[in-house]
Amino acid sequence: MAPPADVSSRDSTLSDASRVLRIEGQALLDMAEALPRDLAGAIGCILACRGRVIVSGIGKSGHVGRKIAATLASTGTPAYFVHAAEASHGDLGMIARDDVCLLISNSGETPELRDLVAYTRRFSIPLIAISSRADSSLMRAADYRLLLPPAPEACSIGMAPTTSTTLTLALGDALAVSLMARRGFRPQDFNVFHPGGKLGAQMVKVEQLMHGGDAVPLVESNTDMRETLLVMTSRGFGIAGVLEDGRLAGVITDGDLRRNMDGLLERRAIDIASRSPVTVRPDMLAAAALATLNQRAITALFVVDETGVPVGVLHVHDCLRAGVV
Structure with a gap:
C-alpha cells in the first residue's frame, strides 16, 4: 500500500x-x-x-x-x-x-x-x-x-x-x-461525416429506422375486429393503425383491447381505436422520437407524412438496437 x-x-x-x-x-x-x-x-x-x-x-x-x-x-x-x-x-x-x-x-x-x-x-x-x-x-x-x-x-x-x-x-x-x-452546416450534415458511434446514433432520423410498406399494421375504419386482431398479431408491433380517407384516424393498442373486451369481436376497428394518436414525422431525429416513446410509456409509434398519411411504424427496440439512447 x-x-x-x-x-x-x-x-x-x-x-x-x-x-x-x-x-x-x-x-x-x-x-x-x-x-x-x-x-x-x-x-x-x-x-x-x-x-x-x-x-x-x-x-x-x-x-x-x-x-x-x-x-x-x-x-x-x-x-x-x-x-x-x-x-x-x-x-x-x-x-x-x-x-x-x-x-x-x-x-x-x-x-x-x-x-x-x-x-x-x-x-x-x-x-x-x-x-x-x-x-x-x-x-x-x-x-x-x-x-x-x-x-x-x-x-x-x-x-x-x-x-x-x-x-x-x-x-x-x-x-x-x-x-x-x-x-x-446542419446536424444532418454532421451525421454524414459521423455515421459510427454515439454521435452517429444521435443523428439518425426516424425514416432510417422505421418499418415501412407491408410491415405497417393498417386497417380501414370499418374492418371487423377479427381481421384487425390478425393484422396486429401478424405484424408483431402490438398496435394497429386505423385509416379514414387514407389518413391515420386512430390507433388500437393492447390496452384498447383490454378496455373493450365485452363484445369485442362484433365491433369495428374505429369503435375500438383511440383517436388523435401520438405520431412522429420521418425527418424527426430518432432520439426525439425515443423521448416521446419514453414520456408516453408506449413501445411503438406511427410515422406520418405532412398530410397525416402513415408511412411507417417505429418500435422502441429499433431505437435501442441502433444505439439511440
Whole structure:
C-alpha cells in the first residue's frame, strides 16, 4: 500500500496545475479580445477554395495540425494533414493548385516547412500561417498571417509547448466553427461525416429506422375486429393503425383491447381505436422520437407524412438496437 501523500506536496502539485490553467486561460481570453488581423481573410480564402485545406507542421505543431485537419474535415471543410518531412520526399504531390495550405510553426522558422512554403509560392497556392512571430520567415511568406498573442508557456521552465499549442488548437477550432456557420452546416450534415458511434446514433432520423410498406399494421375504419386482431398479431408491433380517407384516424393498442373486451369481436376497428394518436414525422431525429416513446410509456409509434398519411411504424427496440439512447 502506498504511503499517504504529503499534504504540502499535494497542495503544491494542485497549485502548479491551477497556475497552468490560469496562464493558458488568460492567453485564450487575450486572443478572443484581439483576434488575428487576417482571420476573416483566411476564412474567406478557405470558403473560396475548390480543393482541400492542407495542414502541416512538425512536432507538437504537427500533432495540433492533425487535430485541426480532422476537425475541419468532420465539419464540412475538406482537409488533409501532410507530414512536413515526408512532403520533401514525394508527398508534395498530394497538394494541388486548387488547395489552400495551412502551415503551423510557433517560431515560424521550422526548417522542415521550407519546401512546403516554396512549393506554395511556386504554384500560387494560397498560404495561411499560424505563428507567434510576426517577423518570421513563415509569416513573411504567407498570404494570410494568423499571429498568436504574446503569452508565456505554462510549463515551469517556460520552454515546453503548452500555451502556444493551446492557442493554436483553439484558433483551429475558431476557424472550423466559423466556416461551419458560413456554410450553414446542419446536424444532418454532421451525421454524414459521423455515421459510427454515439454521435452517429444521435443523428439518425426516424425514416432510417422505421418499418415501412407491408410491415405497417393498417386497417380501414370499418374492418371487423377479427381481421384487425390478425393484422396486429401478424405484424408483431402490438398496435394497429386505423385509416379514414387514407389518413391515420386512430390507433388500437393492447390496452384498447383490454378496455373493450365485452363484445369485442362484433365491433369495428374505429369503435375500438383511440383517436388523435401520438405520431412522429420521418425527418424527426430518432432520439426525439425515443423521448416521446419514453414520456408516453408506449413501445411503438406511427410515422406520418405532412398530410397525416402513415408511412411507417417505429418500435422502441429499433431505437435501442441502433444505439439511440
